[in-house]
Amino acid sequence: MLININKKEFKKACTFSLVILLIFGVGYITLEPSLTKASATANSAVNVNLTVDPTMAITTPSTVTMSPNITGTGTSTGSQCFDHAGYDQRLQQLCQLYRSSDWYAGHLEHCRH
């Protein structure tokens, strides 16, 4: 009895079988340890705390020479910024408070902060 085999179909069947075999093979190799042997797991958490404290630096202003000179009577004005570096929320809030005040506005308007 002769059996006709379609070459394309045969190739497809072979390829399909090979792929299935590979998938199962890789799956087995990957999962085998966990399938055949029991394992135990435990965990615990720890809190790690870190405090960042406030720091602040402030400039030493240059000498303020009030002007004009008072000759006999009259008025004289002068101003200077106390410029802070670094980060300090309280000082920032204070500056913001001063800026909202008309009285201080003129005195601080030329400050960088």
Next chain:
Amino acid sequence: MKININKNELRKASIFSLVMVLIVGMGYLTLEPAITKASATANSSVNVNLSVDPTLSINTPTTVTMSPNITGTGTSTGSAIWTVTTNSASGWKLEVNASASPAMVSGSNNFADYTEGVLGTPETWSVAASAAEFGFTASGTFAESKYTSNKYQSFQGATKIQVSHSGTGPDAGDSTTVGFKAEVGASKSQPTGSYQAVITGTATSLP
């Protein structure tokens, strides 16, 4: 007809007879089943199997307060010790992960996770002047060799990073120290606050 019986001889004969009766009687009682009954014998064996599954436990380290506080700029360090106990003959592994990414946070502020040159490859600690970063290292007999000489790396959120292992067991209590380090660079203005990282250690027995 009269029979003369010597009393001593009679006593001896009686004792002898009694002893003989006892010996024969005990022999009969012992051997009787085998003598009087035919027997057939057969045997079979049974396998008795028992599996001892692995058990494993890990301690909960106490809260780590990093020291010193960072005032403006500088570094701060701390450490936690995890101890693994297991009956696993193949040993165990210890992994760590953070509950957040970045790990060290205070409200909306944070320290960036350490930026090693090659992600996942520990390196000598170095933080840019403009950065604030938080990382970790591991030490102890079972620590991975990549952490040798205080090499640091970053946490990667929930991703577990293996820090130590033992290939043998059972282990009555193997410890691994995980060191934490944070730094605010010289030109970095890091907001003040109480920062916290929650770090989880997970131990697993090896198959």
